[in-house]
Amino acid sequence: MNNCAIYPGTFDPVSLGHVDVVRRGLRLFDRVVIGVAENPGKHPVFDLDTRVQLVQATFTGEPGVEIVPFSGLLVQLAQQHHASAILRGLRAASDFEYEFQMATMNRRLDSEIETVFVMAREDYTFVSSRFIREIASMGGDVASLVPAPVLPLLKQISTRSG
Numbered sequence: 798m799n800n801c802a803i804y805p806g807t808f809d810p811v812s813l814g815h816v817d818v819v820r821r822g823l824r825l826f827d828r829v830v831i832g833v834a835e836n837p838g839k840h841p842v843f844d845l846d847t848r849v850q851l852v853q854a855t856f857t858g859e860p861g862v863e864i865v866p867f868s869g870l871l872v873q874l875a876q877q878h879h880a881s882a883i884l885r886g887l888r889a890a891s892d893f894e895y896e897f898q899m900a901t902m903n904r905r906l907d908s909e910i911e912t913v914f915v916m917a918r919e920d921y922t923f924v925s926s927r928f929i930r931e932i933a934s935m936g937g938d939v940a941s942l943v944p945a946p947v948l949p950l951l952k953q954i955s956t957r958s959g
């Protein structure tokens with residue numbers, strides 16, 4: 798059976814930092830299933846369908862990558878896909894506490910699923926979806942931070958906020 802990892806996130810929107818994590822994940826796993834979380838508690842700017850479509854457009858034709866929306870527990874998604882691991886990217890020490898809590902809680906929910914961290918490429922350590930949205934909404938240039946299919950949508954939020 799091939800080795801599968803779930804890469805979960807809100808992807809609001811997907812960034813080149815996320816793409817880097819997926820590429821690193823593919824070196825370790827045969828399959829990476831990108832789980833796009835509905836995450837209503839985070840009040841995403843882009844709706845779930847849009848976020849899924851942007852991730853799909855980013856990874857079109859990429860072997861070993863599958864994209865699924867989800868709204869339940871992450872460990873349940875991992876179980877459904879027979880994933881042996883949850884993949885997460887670490888940018889800086891400041892990410893660690895939240896990631897550590899989440900990994901520990903997920904292990905309590907299913908001790909068979911291991912959380913695996915990869916370190917994002919140095920040039921993406923400062924990249925976050927929140928900054929990307931903020932910069933784009935104020936008319937700043939984010940072309941070097943997001944996959945090409947994301948740019949037209951970010952231009953829309955820039956137009957919307959005047």
Ligand code: PNS
Nearest residue numbers: 805806807808834869870871899902903
């Ligand atoms: O990109 P994000 O916002 O850091 O991703 C957060 C995500 C989607 C990984 C997290 O919110 C999540 O796992 N949601 C699913 C619900 C769940 O399983 N919660 C318990 C985790 S301890």
